Amino acid sequence: MGKKRHSTGQVSKGERRSSMSTKNCDPGQRLLNQMDALEKGKNVVFTMENPNKAETNRQFIKVKVEGRQWLKRRENFKPASGSND
Numbered sequence: 001m002g003k004k005r006h007s008t009g010q011v012s013k014g015e016r017r018s019s020m021s022t023k024n025c026d027p028g029q030r031l032l033n034q035m036d037a038l039e040k041g042k043n044v045v046f047t048m049e050n051p052n053k054a055e056t057n058r059q060f061i062k063v064k065v066e067g068r069q070w071l072k073r074r075e076n077f078k079p080a081s082g083s084n085d
Helices: 027-039 067-076
Strands: 044-049 060-065
Touching: 027 044, 027 067, 060 067
Parallel strands: none
Antiparallel strands: 044 060
């Protein structure tokens, strides 16, 4: 048994398309899409800045909102009655 041989032919340049899609880069559009998903009763994960500045290892936190519970709370929500007329 001899040494393994390697190909001396074609070498890839490494130019490949990114595997991640970057269609919706706009953070405002992302938020609108998340709110639309909540309206449909889907679960959504919001990413926001960490309010606890003492935790230096966690700059952002994830907040999970369950769509069905959000819809129930929204149905029962009654705005404060005020005389704006």
